Structure formats: structure tokens, C-alpha cells
Amino acid sequence: MKFCLRFCVFYLLSMTQLVWSNTVPADLILNNGVIYTINAKQPWASAVAVVGDTIVYVGDEKGVSQWQGGMTRQIDLQGNFLMPGFVDSHSHVFTGGAHINDLLLDSTADVESWLRSIDEYYRKNPDMDILMGAGFLASRFGLDGPNKAMLDVISPDKPIFILDEGMHGAWLNSAALALLDVNANTPDPAPGFDYYKRDQSGEPTGYLLEGVVWQALEKLGTATLEELTRGTADVVDLYNRYGITAVFDAGPWEAEQIQLDILEKLEHSGQLTMRFKGSQYIDSREDLNTIVDEVLSLKQQTQNKPYQIDTLKIMVDGTTEGRTAAMFVAYQGEPNNLGETVLTQSELNDLVARGVENELDIHFHALGERAISYSLDAIEAAKKQRPETESRFTLSHIQVMADKDIARFSSLGVIGQGSLLWTVHDTEGEKFLTPDQFDRYYRYQSLLDAGAKLSFGCDFPSHGGGLEAVAPLFNIEVGHTRQAVGQSDAAIQPLKKERLAISDLLYGYTMAGAYQLRLEDKIGSIEVGKKADMVLLNASPFEVDAYEIHNIKVLNTWYGGASVYSSN
Numbered sequence: 001m002k003f004c005l006r007f008c009v010f011y012l013l014s015m016t017q018l019v020w021s022n023t024v025p026a027d028l029i030l031n032n033g034v035i036y037t038i039n040a041k042q043p044w045a046s047a048v049a050v051v052g053d054t055i056v057y058v059g060d061e062k063g064v065s066q067w068q069g070g071m072t073r074q075i076d077l078q079g080n081f082l083m084p085g086f087v088d089s090h091s092h093v094f095t096g097g098a099h100i101n102d103l104l105l106d107s108t109a110d111v112e113s114w115l116r117s118i119d120e121y122y123r124k125n126p127d128m129d130i131l132m133g134a135g136f137l138a139s140r141f142g143l144d145g146p147n148k149a150m151l152d153v154i155s156p157d158k159p160i161f162i163l164d165e166g167m168h169g170a171w172l173n174s175a176a177l178a179l180l181d182v183n184a185n186t187p188d189p190a191p192g193f194d195y196y197k198r199d200q201s202g203e204p205t206g207y208l209l210e211g212v213v214w215q216a217l218e219k220l221g222t223a224t225l226e227e228l229t230r231g232t233a234d235v236v237d238l239y240n241r242y243g244i245t246a247v248f249d250a251g252p253w254e255a256e257q258i259q260l261d262i263l264e265k266l267e268h269s270g271q272l273t274m275r276f277k278g279s280q281y282i283d284s285r286e287d288l289n290t291i292v293d294e295v296l297s298l299k300q301q302t303q304n305k306p307y308q309i310d311t312l313k314i315m316v317d318g319t320t321e322g323r324t325a326a327m328f329v330a331y332q333g334e335p336n337n338l339g340e341t342v343l344t345q346s347e348l349n350d351l352v353a354r355g356v357e358n359e360l361d362i363h364f365h366a367l368g369e370r371a372i373s374y375s376l377d378a379i380e381a382a383k384k385q386r387p388e389t390e391s392r393f394t395l396s397h398i399q400v401m402a403d404k405d406i407a408r409f410s411s412l413g414v415i416g417q418g419s420l421l422w423t424v425h426d427t428e429g430e431k432f433l434t435p436d437q438f439d440r441y442y443r444y445q446s447l448l449d450a451g452a453k454l455s456f457g458c459d460f461p462s463h464g465g466g467l468e469a470v471a472p473l474f475n476i477e478v479g480h481t482r483q484a485v486g487q488s489d490a491a492i493q494p495l496k497k498e499r500l501a502i503s504d505l506l507y508g509y510t511m512a513g514a515y516q517l518r519l520e521d522k523i524g525s526i527e528v529g530k531k532a533d534m535v536l537l538n539a540s541p542f543e544v545d546a547y548e549i550h551n552i553k554v555l556n557t558w559y560g561g562a563s564v565y566s567s568n
Contacts, residue, residue: 025069026051028532028561031061033077034540037526038084038510048082050532053560058526080555081540083506084525085245085274085533086472087513090363090396090417090457093247093276094255094262095167097231098223099461100238105135107165107464108484111150118162119154130179130220131155134163134461136171138207139321139428143333145197146171148206161220163213165464167253168319170208170216177204180216188212189284193324193340209322211283214253228255229262233271235460240565242471243535243554246275248457248517250363250396251313256280260298263307273564275533277517278302278309279363282351285343292354299360311361314351315342317371320399320429325368327400332432339368345377352378353385361392361518363417367399369440376408383412394455394516397422400437410451415516418444419459420479420505421469423498425491438494444479445498455512456505468550476505476541477549485550502541532561 026049035045037058047064049057057067068074103121105114114136122131138145151160151173159176163169177183184202188195189211197207208216223231232255239247252259259278266272280298282291291312298309317339318324323331326339343351355362364375372395379393395409396417409416423442430438444454456479458470468474477485479500484490500508514524523533536556541549557565 024051026056026067026072029064029067029072029074030077030082030534031064031074033080033082033536035082035526036506036540038507039525039527042527045526048526048532048534050561053531053562055526055528055530055532058528077536081537082526082534083537084510084523085535085557085559086243086509087246087455087517087519087524088239088244088457088472088509089248089394089455089513089516090250090419091247091460092167092251092253092462093235093249094228094232094259095251095253096235096461097228097233097262098254099132099134099163100231100234103131103133103135103162104466105133105162105165106466107135107137111140115150115154118151118160122154122158122160128158130176131158131160133161134167135165135464136162137321137428137464138164138169139432144205145169145207146205148172148174148177148204151206161216163462164321165462166319166321167462168210168213168324169322170213172206172208172216174206177206180219182216190340192337193318193342194284209324210318214283217254223254225258225261228258229265232262233266233269236266236271236273237565238467238470240273240557240559241554242473243537243557243565244274244470244472245533245535245557245559245564246513246517246519246523247277248311248363248513249276249278250365250457250459251279251281259309260301263305267306272307273559273562275517275519275523276307277311277519278307279311279313280309281313281315283315283342285347288343288347288351291351292358292360295355295360296358311363312355313363314348314365314375316348316364316366316375317341317368319367320433323432325399326370326374327368327437328370328373328402329434329437332434334432339370341371341374345374348374348378349381352382356382356386356389356391359389359391361394363394363396365397366395367397369400369402369405369437372398372401372405376405376412376414379412379414380408392516392518399442400433400440401443402440406443406446406452407450409447415453415455415512416444416447417455417457417516418442418479419463420456420475421458421463421465423478423482423493424484425482425493427491441493441495441498442482443498444500448500448504453512453515454504454508455516456508457513471550472509473537473541473552473554474550476502476509477546479505480549481546483547486547488547506541532558534558
């Protein structure tokens with residue numbers, strides 16, 4: 001009986017495909033390729049057929065021929081490597097749009113190099129009202145961070161505002177502080193976490209950390225709706241160029257009130273050529289009573305749109321370079337500094353419980369070991385109250401992790417999200433973390449071994465790299481080697497055993513990302529019935545030298561069967 005049932009189902013499916021193939025020829029056929037599908041049941045193929053925006057055939061040359069029609073466009077892949085479009089699971093698309101044309105510093109350079117770059121940019125742009133930039137690494141300056149005096153030499157009267165590589169800190173000159181009316185009498189919202197660094201007399205030094213950075217940017221009003229829309233369109237083009245066809249926006253900094261307007265404009269103009277999932281974030285306890293309602297409102301407003309904003313983003317702690325990431329052990333040289341959490345454990349538990357009660361997906365910013373533990377504790381408490389919940393939970397960044405928490409990701413069904421670029425050897429971080437903490441950086445392979453899901457995203461523009469570091473292939477190389485790109489002799493970030501296999505990296509950048517975005521039934525693999533989001537590469541990541549992966553070129557990107565980038 002079971003055999004007959006299976007046979008009947010197979011027969012009906014076969015007949016359906018034959019009828020479709022005879023009456024609806026493919027709009028697009030891609031053949032003669034090396035196709036890595038990310039589908040475990042059919043990992044490799046050589047040809048794909050597409051009708052409209054949907055994949056209708058995956059197989060070989062002979063099988064795809066039945067989909068040929070008079071109007072079918074056929075592309076010979078010439079043996080190149082085709083795979084699903086990349087899913088970036090943590091970016092800041094609108095913030096990138098605000099700053100894509102700003103000065104970008106090389107975070108691996110030294111202070112003198114940054115000052116030369118800022119001075120050169122200042123001299124080349126005399127008409128700028130405010131000199132904006134990003135990319136410095138705060139730990140290069142030591143415990144006190146950068147100082148306004150260094151920038152005052154370059155410009156004593158024109159405001160200079162430079163975000164750090166993670167966009168959790170900023171370096172201002174005296175003119176910028178004066179424009180913002182920041183002085184010795186300006187209060188710190190949360191001393192030691194969200195604050196203005198000060199000298200012994202109480203005067204601000206020009207180094208801002210956490211929330212005051214974004215208050216300052218909002219006060220400066222550096223970008224209009226039209227400028228942000230144009231900039232965001234440039235970011236979408238950049239992502240398409242690197243093969244990215246879906247993105248999760250992990251916080252609309254600088255566009256909190258207008259993100260819907262930007263998305264509507266991009267969609268109307270046909271410039272939103274990737275799948276978009278967004279969030280609304282909380283980075284202050286002042287928003288505890290309103291944030292869930294804000295997310296629910298955005299979810300309702302976008303539920304029938306081609307884009308959705310339906311995720312609660314919680315800032316749990318700060319960053320290691322700012323020494324605000326929450327730790328169990330004090331930072332070296334600062335015996336009283338364990339870092340900070342934005343919310344108490346009780347507040348976090350309550351917020352997560354309310355998110356789960358409303359069936360929201362929740363995305364946590366958690367770098368330090370204590371922040372990771374707090375987040376997992378809050379998830380565990382919420383799931384005990386509502387074990388049937390369908391909410392999905394993602395912990396992003398997860399830089400320093402306690403041994404006890406590795407298995408909890410899998411047992412609680414939590415996705416581990418990482419920016420692979422950061423797994424290079426952290427020479428500066430090694431100076432203010434204990435050796436034990438340094439050996440517990442980015443424990444990706446340990447998480448996979450424990451059964452957890454891993455997704456990856458570049459965290460642009462707060463990633464500390466240039467535009468090329470947006471590329472998934474750039475990040476995949478670093479995740480595979482834990483070394484600086486292209487440098488086989490570079491120091492390896494401990495532990496070496498945490499290096500990831502290419503297959504796991506590609507899965508994390510496709511299917512796992514799709515799962516995080518609740519799009520696993522639509523994208524993430526090349527399968528019949530899924531959307532035709534695909535990227536063509538000029539070489540296989542499995543076959544090139546590990547230190548050449550970043551040099552693999554994207555030849556073409558398809559979004560829903562339409563070419564949105566071609567190297568030609």
C-alpha cells in the first residue's frame with residue numbers, strides 16, 4: 001500500500017512537470033555549469049531552468065532541454081560555479097547609505113596613517129560643512145582612546161566627526177563638540193557605558209561611546225530622506241555586486257523614523273533588488289515600555305509588502321575595543337571594569353518574555369561572555385513560560401563565549417550569527433583581555449559541533465573594513481583561515497580548531513541565513529519551487545587556494561531570475 005501511494009505521488013508529480021514543461025517553456029536556462037545547490041538531496045547539478053522568478057528544474061543537460069522554448073534565454077555558464085545568492089544576516093543598510101561616500105579609514109593601519117588620511121580628505125573637500133568618516137580602531141590609542149587635539153591640528157574650525165570601526169564610538173574635534181554643545185557640564189546618560197570620555201578636569205576629550213554617538217549624529221542631521229534613499233540604493237547595488245540577494249538589517253541607525261519611506265521609494269523605483277528583513281532596536285532602558293509596540297506596528301505595516309520589518313533587536317552590551325562588552329572577568333589594566341549591559345537581567349528577561357508573548361523574532365547584540373550568558377538566560381526563561389513559541393532567536397557577534405554556553409545554543413534553538421571578518425588575529429584585543437578570554441574568541445566550530453546553526457553577515461558599515469570587506473567571499477576566506485586575507489604567514493586567531501570548512505561557511509551564508517530570515521522555504525538553495533536567487537562565480541571556493549578565495553570574482557547575480565549584476 002505504501003509503495004502504491006509513493007508510486008502514485010511520483011507519477012502525478014512527473015506528469016505535472018511534463019505538462020508544465022510542454023505548455024510553459026522556461027524564461028531562462030543556465031547550463032554547462034558546476035552548480036552547488038546547498039540541497040543535501042541533490043548537492044550538484046549542471047543545469048537550471050527558471051519560469052518567472054521561480055526555479056522549475058535542477059539537473060543535467062539532457063533534462064533541461066525539455067524546458068527550451070522559442071523565447072527561452074539560454075546562458076552557457078562555461079563551466080563556472082553557480083550557487084544560491086548569498087544571504088547577509090547582519091548589516092545596517094540604511095546606516096551604510098548614510099556613510100557610503102564618507103571617508104573610510106583602514107582599521108588595520110596606525111594612528112599616524114589615519115591622521116594623514118583625514119588631513120588629505122579635509123584638503124580635498126574644502127566645501128564640506130562637516131567632515132564625516134569611519135574606521136578607526138579605538139584600542140590603538142590605549143586606555144584613554146582618541147583625543148580631539150589630534151584633529152584640531154587638522155581643522156580647528158570645521159567640525160570633524162569620525163566613527164570607529166564598529167560604530168559604537170566616535171572621535172570628534174573641538175569644533176564638532178562645540179557645534180553639539182558638549183562640554184564639562186553635559187551629563188553622561190550611563191557613565192562607563194553610554195558616555196563622553198573626559199580628562200581629569202572633566203572636559204570631554206573628543207571620544208564618545210555608545211548612545212551619545214547616535215544622539216550626536218541625530219543632532220547633526222547629516223543626511224536627508226533623499227540623500228539616505230540614494231545612499232541606500234548604492235548599498236543595494238554594492239551588495240548585488242558581491243552576490244548578495246537577501247539581507248537582515250540589524251538596526252536602522254540614522255533612519256529610525258524614515259526607514260519605511262526609504263524602502264517604499266526603493267521598491268517603487270525598482271531599486272530594491274534584494275530581499276529585505278528589518279528590525280527596530282532598543283539600546284536604552286528608556287524605551288522598555290514602547291519598543292515591543294513599535295516593532296508590532298512596523299510588522300503590521302509591512303506584512304503585505306515585498307519587505308518586512310518584524311524583528312526586535314536588543315543591544316545587550318557594547319564592544320571589546322571600547323571595553324564596554326560585558327565580561328565575567330575585568331579588562332586587563334582596569335580592575336574595576338567588567339563592561340556593562342544595557343539592561344539588567346530582570347529587565348532583559350521581561351523584554352524577551354514580552355517579545356515571545358507577541359511571537360516576535362528577537363536579535364541580540366551580545367559580544368561579551370556575560371552578555372551572551374544573560375541573553376541565553378532570558379531566552380531560556382521565556383521558553384519555559386511559552387514552550388510552544390515559534391519565535392526565533394539570534395545572538396550576533398558572540399565574540400568571547402563561556403564554555404558552559406556552547407551547548408545552550410543548540411538546546412535552546414538559538415542561531416549564532418557572526419561577522420567572519422573579525423576572526424583575524426586581534427593584536428589589540430590581546431592586550432586588554434586575559435589569555436583565557438582570548439582563547440575563547442568566535443567559537444564557531446565548537447557551536448557547529450554542538451549542533452547549533454550559524455549564519456553570517458558583514459555588519460557593514462560598522463565592520464571595520466573597506467567596501468571590499470562586504471563581500472561574502474572575503475569573509476569566507478577569513479572564517480576558513482582565521483588569518484588576514486591573502487596572508488598565509490599571518491598570525492592565526494586562537495583557537496585554530498575553530499576554523500570552519502568551506503561547506504559550512506557556504507551553508508551559513510545561504511540556508512542558515514535564509515532560516516534566520518524565515519525565508520528557508522523560498523531561498524537559500526537551488527531547488528525546484530524556490531526563487532531564482534543565484535550567483536555565478538569564476539572559480540569554486542572548494543578548489544582555489546585558501547588564501548585566494550577573496551580573489552574569486554562574481555560574474556553575475558540573479559534576483560528572482562532577473563540579472564541585477566553582471567561583470568560584463
